[in-house]
């Protein structure tokens with residue numbers, strides 16, 4: 001009796017971990033030659049893109065604990081995020097936690113009583129509208145806090161993004177410690193993917209990479225066979241499947257699934273410019289760069305909701321973004337020289353980084369569309385934006401759906 005987990009992204013890794021811990025035999029099949037999916041290290045060790053976690057991401061942090069990787073995720077800015085406004089060169093530290101806003105020095109710009117009321121209203125579930133329209137009367141707060149948070153958490157422009165979904169994020173930030181921000185100190189390879197695979201290997205899981213699932217045989221509401229091209233797997237009576245794929249692949253295999261169709265890109269630009277000293281994480285307003293992660297390995301810049309910027313060439317992106325990074329480095333007194341000429345840079349364009357989190361209802365696929373097949377993937381957990389947290393929770397929910405389903409029960 002084997003559970004075949006298809007897709008070695010975070011959702012597949014989390015599903016596999018829950019299953020092996022419950023004593024199941026697991027084979028993990030991955031189309032590419034490396035695990036991690038949209039949260040992966042490239043062959044040279046660079047992250048595909050900077051990934052941040054919040055204290056509110058309890059399932060993700062628990063997963064890191066379970067794979068022995070929690071210590072690799074550090075809090076770069078415990079005093080609040082340094083933010084530079086490129087329009088007027090004002091700099092401040094902004095606390096993400098509303099609990100810290102009693103301290104005027106750590107409050108976001110534009111936080112009036114009215115603005116606070118608009119934030120509180122957002123946290124109460126109600127009719128949906130765009131984030132921009134919900135904050136139309138608070139343009140300073142929208143620009144200084146709400147829009148950057150929307151773009152970072154929902155990867156969707158504020159005039160399109162769902163206020164209800166942002167509200168779901170904000171509701172989770174109120175608890176103590178929930179707004180602490182963590183990044184992988186060394187990168188996604190050593191701090192996420194490698195320890196997950198090592199832990200799964202210790203539990204006896206086998207990992208088949210270069211194994212793209214091409215089709216699923218079905219009969220009487222069950223999956224009966226997995227077609228990997230040159231290799232096929234016939235499923236026995238007790239065998240089961242977790243499909244932990246991005247929506248476009250899940251729908252190719254099971255066309256009847258409701259799934260998001262529209263995605264938003266993220267552009268990451270990695271400058272070969274190591275900076276000694278502690279890891280730093282800086283926000284920028286009013287430019288192209290949104291977040292700058294500064295590590296000894298290099299400087300990585302994130303541009304989310306990057307519909308237009310993904311079309312820039314590497315050289316164009318570097319020429320526009322480096323002066324912004326340099327401004328921030330000088331303003332926040334980062335060590336070393338910051339010459340005007342950009343160092344060499346490489347862009348990573350994730351064109352379907354996440355589904356767009358626009359207003360309106362999200363597709364709600366069933367957790368177990370076939371009696372012996374459960375779905376995982378960030379997009380299958382619609383209560384949260386498509387993030388590592390949603391991916392982990394979806395993987396755990398898929399494992400639970402198979403573990404707790406009576407053998408042979410219909411979906």
Ligand SMILES: Cc1cc2nc3c(=O)[nH]c(=O)nc-3n(C[C@H](O)[C@H](O)[C@H](O)COP(=O)(O)OP(=O)(O)OC[C@H]3O[C@@H](n4cnc5c(N)ncnc54)[C@H](O)[C@@H]3O)c2cc1C
Pocket residue numbers: 006007008009010011012029030031032034035036037038039048049050051052053211212213214244245246249266268350352353354376377378379386387388389391
């Ligand atoms: C640049 C970028 C920055 C991000 N920043 C953050 C962040 O700061 N914080 C955060 O929480 N989230 C962030 N995210 C989102 C996060 O990466 C995703 O939500 C999460 O990784 C999705 O995991 P998943 O397992 O659901 O899907 P995926 O990672 O897409 O995993 C699916 C896996 O299935 C494999 N596969 C596909 N088709 C097949 C097939 N037919 N057969 C076998 N295998 C197949 C893929 O190769 C992949 O490995 C970011 C995403 C990107 C791209």
